[in-house]
Amino acid sequence: MKDNMWSNEFVAYATNPNFLRSRDLLSLAIEQKYKQEVLRGSLEGCILNGEPHIVPAVHLAYPIIELDKAHTALKGTPDEFPTEAYRASRSPLVGICTSLLGDLPLMYYAVNAIMSPNTLSISALAIHQQTVVSIHAAITRITHQGSSINKNLNHIKSLYDGLNVRNSIPDGKLPYPDSGSPTEKGMAISVRDVSFQYPGPSDTRFALKNVSFDIPASSLVVIVGANGSGKSSLVNLLTKLHYPTSGTILVDGKPLNEYRSRDLRRAMALLTQDHVLFPISVGENIAIGDPDCEDGPKKYECIQAAARLGGATEVIQKLDRGLEEMTEREETLCSSPFPLPPGPLKEIAEKVERFTEFSGGEIQRLVASRTFMRISSGKVKLVVADEPTSAMDPEGEFELFEALRKVQNGMTMILITHRFGHLTKHADLILCLKHGELVELGTHFTPHKETGLPHSNCT
Structure with missing residues (x-):
């Protein structure tokens, strides 16, 4: 430079x-x-x-x-940022020149006093000197720091705004897993008449409406349904990113909100398409x-x-x-x-x-690897895969879900994907959501009550 x-x-x-x-x-x-x-x-x-x-x-x-x-x-x-470090490393010559220029008014006053001694006043000199120093310091501060004033004020405002933010998700005091939960099994989940509406006035629709089902511990569950059917909303409720508008979710027989959120999330491994x-x-x-x-x-x-x-x-x-x-x-x-x-x-x-x-696809594979690392810790009781292969080819998707099945080892596993054909025959339970409602549930081999066809025909 x-x-x-x-x-x-x-x-x-x-x-x-x-x-x-x-x-x-x-x-x-x-x-x-x-x-x-x-x-x-x-x-x-x-x-x-x-x-x-x-x-x-x-x-x-x-x-x-x-x-x-x-x-x-x-x-x-x-x-410091590189440009700030450069300023600090420069020769002091610029600073010296700046100081001398700031003292020019005082020098002028001194020369004028020498040429006209009768006009010299010690008090006036002191006042003038102090004024020049104050003005020079103020100009220097404004020059070097003025650009950051607005940014700093915004940071301060954000800090005070943050103090007023209240968590809308209730956090319990019960540790998870508690002493009554079997450590060798997965997480048992019961959803009781749950409805959910995303907060905010812009959307008054319910993402989930009066949904009820039971997932036994260590089950392999496949959730199917079109986009917008409520699959991801259900996942957000299970991981306590949102709270049901009405109804109750039980984990191992106790209300979800009674558990400490941190403990509950440590016992989960979540794999979605929006990881970073x-x-x-x-x-x-x-x-x-x-x-x-x-x-x-x-x-x-x-x-x-x-x-x-x-x-x-x-x-x-x-x-x-x-x-x-x-x-x-x-x-x-x-x-x-x-x-x-x-x-x-x-x-x-x-x-x-x-x-x-x-x-x-590469990002999803790396994130999936992170999830498998989490599963290998031995502390996970629930694995949720919410369409984690949206950017993968069918072969890569098949391999990932097969790998998840093979490492289940007693954990409860919930798999959500549009291409579910190869998974339903392994599922202990299939849930079919449509427009936020649970329209069917059963297994691949359970006949539909009207058509007599397997539930895998649910789309």
């Missing part, structure tokens, strides 16, 4: 790995796009509180602990499924096994850095306020923050 940075072409970006990691982990903790993923995975306690009894400090999965490690590793290295990759490495994206897995060869083997079950082995093998490949990174690139012309600087700007672009 040239000396006069702001009037010439320039490119500035960060290269310190600890600084980059601290920014990535901070974004994971605070950005809206990761919120739902954090809640469903019950990661919020670790992110906000860094609970060491839940997440040992050796793990690479959760931001607060790793964020502290990244800051410590900086060892006093400035952590975290701004960490591919390996960490998978490992975060089971943060209690100790570092070392065992953890590496678990990651590899989860990637194989999720169908992500080939995706990882194609990456230049394999499991160490970053999925994305917080931007630090800053360039001239005007477009860069073709040349070396533009080439640097295009390359410095270019990361691997994952297709929709």
Whole structure:
């Protein structure tokens, strides 16, 4: 970069790995796009509180602990944005010149006093000096900080607004699983006359209407129905992202709202089509499924096994850095306020923050691997797969659902997909939803009460 940075072409970006990691982990903790993923995975306690009894400090999965490690590793290295670091590293000559220019009025006053001694007044000089210093300081502050005033005020407003937010989902005090729940079995679910309407005045329709059914522990359940039939709404209720408008949901015989939300979500593994990759490495994206897995060869083997079950082995093998490949990174690139012309600087700007672009199917395979890592922890009692293969080909979808079936091992499993033909023959229960209502339930071999055909004909 040239000396006069702001009037010439320039490119500035960060290269310190600890600084980059601290920014990535901070974004994971605070950005809206990761919120739902954090809640469903019950990661919020670790992110906000860094609970060491839940997440040992050796793990690479959760931001607060790793964020502290990244800051410590900086060892006093400035952590300003590149342009701010550049300002701090510049020669003090500019500051000296600025100070001298600010003192010009006082110098003029001194020269005038020398040439006309009779007009000299000590009190007037002191007042003038103080006024010049105050004006100079005020102008300097406004010049260097004025652009951030509005941003800081908005941050402060957001903090105060956040204090007024109240959780509309009741949180219970009962641990899960409690002492009366069998630990070797899956989660038993009973839905009793549940209706649900999404909050807000824009949509008055009910996503679910008077739905009732029972899912015995360790069952394999297939839910079918067209788009908009209420399948995903039902999943949101089971994971306590929403609360029923009316009716009751029982888990292991007790109302869902009596359990602590964090405990309940830790006992669930949810796989949907709207998951996101975290701004960490591919390996960490998978490992975060089971943060209690100790570092070392065992953890590496678990990651590899989860990637194989999720169908992500080939995706990882194609990456230049394999499991160490970053999925994305917080931007630090800053360039001239005007477009860069073709040349070396533009080439640097295009390359410095270019990361691997994952297709929709590849993202779903990596997220599925994270889910298998979570299942391997042995703490999951309910697995829900809500159309997780929307971007996969039929072969990939078949392989994923077959892998889920094979690892069921006593867990309750709810599978939701449009292409359900190969699943219904394995299902202990089939639920068919239509326009928010449960229109049929049974098994693949249970004849329809009117047509005599198997329930797998339900669409």
